[in-house]
Amino acid sequence: MLDNKYNIEEKEKKWEEFWQAEGIYKFDPNSKKPTFSIDTPPPTVSGELHIGHIYGFSQADMYARFNRMLGKNLFFPLGVDNNGLPTELLVEKQKKIQAHTLPREEFAKIAQELLVSYNQKYKNLIMRAGISCDLSLGYDTIDNRSQKTSQKSFIELAKSGIAYRENKPSPWCTKCRTSVAQFELEDKDLDSVFNYLNFKLADGSGTIPIATTRPEFLPACVAIFVNPEDKRYSHLVDKLVKVPLFEDRVVKIYADSKVGIDKGTGIVMCCTFGDQTDVEWWKEYHLELKQAIDDGGRMTEICGKYAGLKTTDARKAVIEDLKAQGYIYKQDAITHSVKVHERCEQPIEFLTKKQWFIRTSTPELKQKWAELGNKLVWHPESMKTRYMSWVENLNQDWSISRQRYFGVPFPVWYCAACGKPHFADIKDLPVNPLSTEYNGKCECGSTKFVPESDVMDTWATSSVTPQINTNWFDDEKGASKKIPMDMRFAGRDIITTWCLRTIIKAYYHQGCLPWKELLINGWMMADKGIKISKHLSNSKMDLNQIMQTYGADVVRYFSASGAYGRDVMFNDEGLKDGYKLLNKIFNGSKFVLNFLYDYTPKKPSKILPVDEYVMHKFNDAYNKTISFYQDVEMGYAKAEIEKFFYFFCDNYIELVKNRLYKPEIYGEEAKQSAQWASYNVLFKMLQLLGITMPHIAEEIYQNYFRTFEKEKSIHLTVLSPIKLDENKTIIEKGDELIEVVARIRQFKSENKLSLKTEIEDVEIVSHNVDFFKLCSDDIKAVMNIKDLKFSAGEFDVKIGKIAE
């Protein structure tokens, strides 16, 4: 028997434990069923947990559950990403230590210990949301399997020349002391001062005005640029200019169209490196390289008296000196947007370092990425455009070196004599070159080697999740049969980063796509135009509070509102809708089960028209729901079966209530007919509703259906429509019957009568008189009609007098 009231938190936790204990979601490697494999994006454990995290996972889980109920063997792992800089910063903050002051192994040990609880916290949340992952398939992006996989990937790419090491200027964070990828940068508006300087022409013929916000870069000034279209300055091209404060140094003036005529004074100094444009000019004009800033953001020796100062202090000192010597003729306070490192908000610099890159940006490769993008099935289709336009604009190779401490090491040593890289043996992986000697001899004869001290960027690992999942390290043949995996889901912000990089790796290693289908979910927004953020999560959006009050099923219900891939606004009302349905499912089932507990399902010899009608009506809803799920429209699918469920309660149950209650009046046969229809429809409805709301479905299944259905969980049962004899007209006739009831209800409502008010006589005019005659008892009972008459003709309902 079901409880009188459904205790959400208690029951949900109970069934979650049951699913784990019974291994309901376990992947069976020996199964004969077709496999459906999901490449779950491992979430970053260092992130703040909020309701938005459940959103994307829930939708993916619904698609996963749908596929499981089609009879597939699900491969649905749950990894966590705890590799790289975000995690390193988290550990530093939590443990109040600094990674660069400790031996790497020691830091890693502290990190691993701390991460245990973070990993668990994340997994707990995902499990608490009823996501049907198989935890035993899980991995950490810093564990042995992940390290081996990313190191093997690196060695293979390096040996084939796809990964290469080069001295390249790249964005550098002086606070985190590492190079950072372009997409780790964000814009921030900062106050600054535009300093207008007079540079002296070397031939003594006068001065030229240049505006700069970074005067401390003067020691690294290697050229001056003007726009070739700018008539004011065309006579200056090729002339030489003395660098203020460093007048022994002379630089040339070039003309280049990248100079904005109306920006500043229209004359720019190029320093190595103030920004991306400087980098481009440096390359294009083969300029000198003068590094004015070191790893930690201090001025280098080339800066003379300013050496050793931090950039901000150097800027002050330089400005003082410029003023004292009369170079500055104007200063304007401005606010401009500056590229900062997204993790620490420190403005980034450009530094030149030897780093590993992966080739991604040649025209042929870009063509390839576009081709692969076209072969991938996108949900929704429109998201492909983002990918395509990114690929089109791709102009830099992928930098994977990070000068950090907590991450996957590069398994490589360099010959001390000639610099040639020597790689670890694949069978020895994972390898940390800092703690392992290279026992070999270089072709040049040297036996001395320098270990690589950089670690790989997180993305180098999170882009090989298909290879981790399919155990590519140990079994290349097996993996190549399993890749492409069936499906991957992701937020739309990482299409261009995570997804593209995973596609690139799979292409290099397996020569194909990493997955067949890509599901891109939208975002849950806190309010119109407001993203969910930490400080919102402790108010109305507090996750614990929501889980306690409404539970996972309701949050999942809310996650399935609307069209797939669209943003959704968080609101309490949405949760209340789900709560309403949850309650209704419980009560409706409880009521129906009351008449089923002493019943063993068996097809009755006679099925009454109303019962036949509701089963056909269900099959209709079933087909629509299935087809929505096939189109990856979890919201529409949910809405379809929800609509039918309300129809079942408000119309069908009301119609057959009396037959179930009073077999002594209506007959045992009539009761059995209703029981048969109720059993089938309720069970199959619960299967479909359970895709969205797995806990309540399990509660009811275990309470009754488990006795007759083979599977030990409703989530292992296979979907199918109710087997019925064909009856083409039954839906149309039944709908007319529902219309009769609606008319009488309307009549009573408009006349402010109770619904149970007795009516003397009603006449139904219809072309389906025979059908109505067979339903006479049900109609009379539900509307309390004393005398029901029928006549043939155009449909109408004639309502007579109210009984006294």
Add this chain to the structure above:
RNA sequence: GGGAGAUUAGCGCAGUUGGUAGAGUACCUGCCUUACAAGCAGAGGGUCAUAGGUUCGAGUCCUAUAUCUCCCACCA
């Protein structure tokens, strides 16, 4: 500055190929009906962001503008 998406009832949303605007919720009116008042029935409520255009006909197609979201670029 460029690209993509969005804008529909008080609210959060749906609206396939152009053909009289849809459900839910809230509000209002009734009904304590032997599962559920977290219920049932009924009613009202919209110049489809704005301005143009194509068409016999536009929420739907085109152009521009505004606002929001995401991505990218610029930022001397």
